Amino acid sequence: MTNTTYTPPKVWQWDAESGGRFANINRPIAGATHDKALPIGEHPLQLYSMATPNGVKVTVLLEELLELGKSDAEYDAYLINIMDGDQFGSDFVAANPNSKIPALVDHSTSPPTRVFESGAILVYLAEKFGAFLPSEPSARAECMSWLFWQMGSTPYLGGGFGHFYAYAPEKIEYCINRYAMEVKRQLDVLDKNLSTRRYLCGDEYNISDMANYAWYGALVLDTIYEAQEFLDVNSYTHVVRWASEIKTRPAVQRGERVNKGWGPEDERVPERHSANDFT
Secondary structure (H helix, E strand, C coil), rough: CCCCCCCCCCCCCCCCCCCCCCHHHHHCCHHHCCCCCCCCCCCCCEECCCCCCCHHHHHHHHHHHHHHCHHHHEEEEEECHHHCCCCHHHHHHCCCCCCCCEHHHHCCCCEEEEECHHHHHHHHHHHHHCCCCCCCHHHHHHHHHHHHHHHHHHHHHHHHHHHHHHHHHCCHHHHHHHHHHHHHHHHHHHHHHHCCHHHHHHHHCHHHHHHHHHHHHHHHHHHHEEEEEEHHEEEEEHHHHHHHHHHHHHHCCCCCCCCEEECCCCEECCCCHHHHCCC
């Protein structure tokens, strides 16, 4: 435990960067910082995003829809590099006033429909194309429950555990322990559910699997936060089995490549304009 104590002031003021990997893009106010137009491609669906877990959710769904033969799900995807502050450009803020990726603009409607928040985009697209969201009330409720479980739970994984374990300027034992405990509890929730089900809702793969896979699949299979050993992720055998099966899907593999704006130059896929890009 650290012996440093901190007494909060009566009124907090933003007088210095907080430190850590994302300090240069964090600020306590909303709105645009600069004028910047967004490109518009040839298809009705325009996606502005980056291949973080929240971005991957949407590109996986779009690629799954195309895999089903839903040709109207063809889309243009443009990289919003959050490390460069692209999310604070004027046109992006108009698409998402919260300045977070992803944002979708559907030009098949008049006026165009903007959709922000990854969970909302998944529901919008699943309803629009009639796929990956059950229509029977009980099954739909189960799907929506697991989708919103992810939306509510993952901030403790990313903004809590991920920040203090991987990105904070110093390792604080209390914070790491607090959020590691919560992430392991979440993995146990998933593991117990998947012990009796192939997918989160039963035998059918749907948007709740896509949403949870983007975060928890990355946690147990890939190198997100470099925390696999620390969290003993292999002990959650049903989560690993579920994530490994989803990862083999061709549409998932394509969706994970779209708007990949970091890593080795030869692995980057900054934009996507056609399904032919991946054939």
